[in-house]
Amino acid sequence: MDLGIENVLLNGQLSNIYVKNAKIEYIGSEKKSAIKTINAQNKAAVPSLVNGHTHAAMTLFRGYGDDMKLQEWLQQKIWPREALLTPEDIYWGTKLACLEMIKCGVTLFNDMYWHNREAVKAVEEMGIRAFISEIFIDIPGMQTKKHDEKAQEALNDFKNYDPRIKLTLGPHAIYTCETQTLEFVKTFAQQNNIPVHIHLSETKKEIDDCIAQHGKRPVHYLEEIGFFEADVIAAHCVWLQNEELDILKQRNVKIIHNPIANFKLAVGELLPYTEIKNRKIPFCLGTDGCASNNNLDIFEEIKFAALVHKWKINDPTIMNCNEVWHAATTTAHKIFDIDAGEIKQGKLADFLLVDLNHPQMVPCHNLTSNLVYAGNGSIVDTVICNGQIVMENRYVSGEEEIILQAKKVTKKLFSR
Incomplete structure (x- = not known):
């Protein structure tokens, strides 16, 4: 065996887990x-x-431009500074993000950002999984190549990367992409079996502007142009009506819920969880970037999601700890077609060891309850991805250099 985990609590019983060739080979009492x-x-x-x-690389923007309205934040703070980013900035910003996510138990993230080949390099070195978007955006000065050239180059390049890293196509949003761009992305994605990652129905302004420009709401507009014929993963999705949810269900769209960023930016609505649950639309959780969150601790996102929906619906039984933990693990891996999210023989060896002696985990009447309501990223002791240890005893190899270099590139970025 490549790796053995002995005397570990699994599903309420002390067990031994053995890993071989990146998969869980054995679970049981034998050593x-x-x-x-x-x-x-x-x-x-x-x-x-x-x-x-x-x-990911927006770790470099942590704490920059807080407490602003979304469009002002984007136009006055984020987009002008992003125009100054270098490939080196993206590399170290992504490594910092990977470090933070590993410390919080994440082995797979879905990213959309600039200079994505540098992000690929960072993820390869950090040992976790990522879906990396090739961004499409129709804002003057932000794109230097034709969309078809960009897409084909990305498709060719990603064939040469570590299998842990997958390509997505990332049209930023309906308000930054022309109709023909969205149609091209859909067609290219279909032809090459690539997922599409997009921001959708995040703000009321997005809804109002879409109605003014196209005579219909965003989901109806995208349905009309055939966009949902691709394999679509849609972030935010807070301003949705029942007819739109019916379309998302029919088209097998997957939703990413980002409650903390949505609340920080005061987008004015909340993911319609009950309606999504009733339709069995798959969803998982995301942090958004560090400029709008300001951290990548998915444990915080899990707890916040569970609490805010109880408050909104006035029902403490809604989104119970088992539901939200399942969404963050099993469903999340299914959304990205990764054979993990459960610790079972034959599954990919992507799992965590959490510290049961951590103060937030004592006492432990219910492990899932503690994971959702009591713990945060600091309870994670060891992280295993693809059968390899990427963190042990809360130490990640090279973390000191990552922090040092992230500070250096941030200083340069904000002095330009």
């Missing part, structure tokens, strides 16, 4: 020899987490 063995006494094995929507 087997392994190249590396971890004594996981006082630890529990749980599935790893997914950050379904983020802009």
Whole structure:
């Protein structure tokens, strides 16, 4: 065996887990020899987490431009400074994001940001999984190549990267992409079996502007142009009506819920959870970028989601701890077609060891309850991705250099 995890709490029982060739080979009471063995006494094995929507290198913008309205924030703070980003900035900003997410138990994230080949390099080195978007945006000066050239180059390049890293097409939003761009993305994605990652129905202004320009709401507009014929992963989705939800269900659209960023930017609505649940539309959780959150701790997102829907619906039984944990783990991995999210024989070896002696985990009447309502990223002791240890005893190899270099590039970026 490549890796052994012994004396670990799994599904309420002490067990041994053995990993071979990136998959879980054995779970049970027997002890087997392994190249590396971890004594996981006082630890529990749980599935790893997914950050379904983020802009990783925006770690460099953490705390910059807070407490502003969304459009003003984008136009006055974010877009002008983003225009100054270099590939080196993106590389170290993404490595910092990977470090933070690993510390919080994330082994897979869905990213949309500039200079994505540098993001690929960072993820390859950090040892986790990522879906990396090739961005499409029709704002003057933000695109230097034709859309078809960009898409084909990305498709060719990503064939040469580590299999842990997958390509998505990322039309930013309906308000930054022309109709012909959205139609091209849909067609190219269909032809090449690539997922599409887009911001959708995030603000009332987006809705109002779409009605003014196209005579209909965003989901109806995208349905009319055939956009949902592609495999669409839609972030935010807070301003939705029942007819739009019916379309998303019919078209198998997956939703990424980003409650903290939505609340911080005061988008004015909340994901219609009850209606989504009733239609069995798959959703998972995302942090958005650090400029609008301001961290990548998906545990915070999980807790916040559970609490805010109870408050909104005035029902403490809504989005219970089992539902939201399942969404953040099992459903999240299914959304991205990764054979993990459960610790079972034959599954990919992507899982966590959480510290049962951490103060936030004591006492432990109900492990899932503690994970959702009590813990945060600091309870994660060890992270295993693709059968490899990427964090052990809360240490990630090279973390000191990442923090040092992230500080350096941030200083340069904000002095330009």
